[in-house]
Ligand SMILES: Cc1cc2nc3c(=O)[nH]c(=O)nc-3n(C[C@H](O)[C@H](O)[C@H](O)COP(=O)(O)O)c2cc1C
């Protein structure tokens with residue numbers, strides 16, 4: 158299958174699932190070992206610790222799949238901030254998940270330039286074929302969450318879709334079943 | 342569509358010359374294509390000298406506002422303070438996707454431009470702030486930075502010059518407003534991306550309180566070409582009668598265009614020729630109804646207006662719109678403009694940072710009213726309400742996101758009023774929200790301001 162015209166794209170079967178299984182047990186610190194070393198390296202790039210907040214949250218999300226209150230408290234601790242401050246920042250940005258999401262987090266752009274190209278049909282196709290039924294609701298099998306997002310900055314490739322870290326271009330409703338089938 | 346995308350002899354690929362060529366992505370490939378010669382040359386010059394060349398070239402910011410780059414750089418003096426350069430790679434303006442392609446295909450071109458820009462403003466540290474959704478550009482630019490460090494191009498003693506230039510990549514996390522320069526700095530500092538009140542201007546107190554310059558990806562990528570070829574060379578691109586808009590510009594084309602994609606043309610190009618000859622007009626043999634020529638925040642042009650418009654900062658203003666970020670959004674004759682404008686308002690309502698009440702409330706109300714009209718539940722009084730809200734949203738807030746939401750509404754009501762009117766409720770019932778007055782007195786189609 159082709160993935161848009163421009164770059165050689167990974168095929169969806171190379172898509173990886175978000176994080177590991179969501180952790181509901183006692184909180185396990187993220188910033189130990191390699192993740193701690195990664196953060197320490199990051200800290201050398203900025204004149205203060207606070208500036209490493211967004212990158213630190215990205216590490217949490219990569220490792221845990223979402224950013225829990227406990228994780229926010231840990232980030233606050235390692236960066237000498239307060240948990241309330243960290244939460245204030247997390248809630249400002251749309252890409253940090255404050256709840257567990259499906260193993261495949263599917264974001265479909267529906268802003269005007271994509272809208273005129275029929276993005277709504279792509280959303281409907283994802284909702285139908287994932288069994289999610291509704292936006293933002295994780296499918297019963299825990300595999301999928303579908304959301305609409307504002308402009309993904311790829312408007313000429315309508316409709317762009319992001320599945321976890323992978324960017325798909327020129328997705329049409331007809332291609333949706335094939336894309337989903339290729340996810341493990 | 343795809344790259345290479347060149348289909349017309351009048352395209353002028355300078356920045357986009359190597360789009361579609363994967364070999365250009367690596368350091369070696371980039372060097373084979375003339376990369377890093379300009380940086381090496383620049384590191385031997387005095388920063389003030391570079392500022393002068395860029396000023397003489399007439400390069401203007403490609404991020405939307407079009408401020409002359411050399412003039413902006415000349416605000417940065419050797420004052421012994423820590424200076425910063427921020428490269429704005431947040432590209433979230435609907436209709437705009439040029440910076441993404443620069444980063445995907447020629448990441449070293451950006452790294453070179455950023456390093457050069459940093460040196461020219463007496464900064465030893467530069468940050469490239471890339472929106473979080475740009476996974477592939479992030480990967481490409483990170484790889485390029487890594488390669489450049491390993492080759493001694495970046496870091497202390499950059500290219501053996503004895504000068505220090507650090508470049509770091511910083512990933513955003515999903516917020517259009519972080520493209521606004523002061524919001525970008527807040528976000529980089531680990532804060533919510535709220536725009537700051539100016540003054541102080543970034544050149545005085547910017548990132549971490551230090552003198553800072555913020556430049557767009559396309560702007561910085563143009564600089565090495567100017568250093569290599571000279572200011573006069575750059576000025577040849579443009580129309581002879583308008584020295585204020587020179588150089589080449591990437592235009593992103595999307596929506597119902599027959600051939601969407603990025604096109605690089607000299608400023609001063611004829612918009613009719615661009616739309617119909619280069620981009621193939623509307624898709625599926627339809628007619629173009631309207632175009633937003635400069636990203637979603639600028640006024641609509643009708644097809645007729647497009648035919649004669651000139652593609653530069655002054656030309657688009659003369660045609661009643663703006664160059665903005667160069668995102669060309671095409672609407673064909675089947676599009677329901679009310680519905681599309683309502684969707685655009687929803688975008689701005691979603692992206693408002695909510696600091697200013699005019700913006701927070703205005704974008705929300707505008708969206709509600711537009712959606713109501715779109716659903717066939719509007720009354721003619723809504724038009725005046727929309728215009729009055731728009732008036733309150735324009736020129737009264739910390740940043741211009743609020744104005745950007747008002748723009749398509751005001752421009753839409755002016756140019757597609759018949760479509761708005763055709764959507765009004767057939768028999769007016771209750772007039773206005775929260776009002777119990779009946780609409781007996783309200784004329785159905787003609788508004789008092791028509
Ligand atoms: C709401 C808003 C969003 C913006 N988004 C971007 C953006 O995504 N990229 C960009 O380069 N400039 C953006 N700008 C413009 C920047 O504030 C700034 O003017 C620009 O980055 C300066 O670079 P330049 O002089 O090279 O154009 C935005 C402005 C506003 C008000």
Ligand code: SF4
Nearest residue numbers: 694696697700738740
């Ligand atoms: S105009 Fe809107 S986006 Fe800009 S600062 Fe005010 S509330 Fe925030």
Ligand code: FES
Nearest residue numbers: 266271309311312
């Ligand atoms: S509007 Fe969909 S990517 Fe820009």
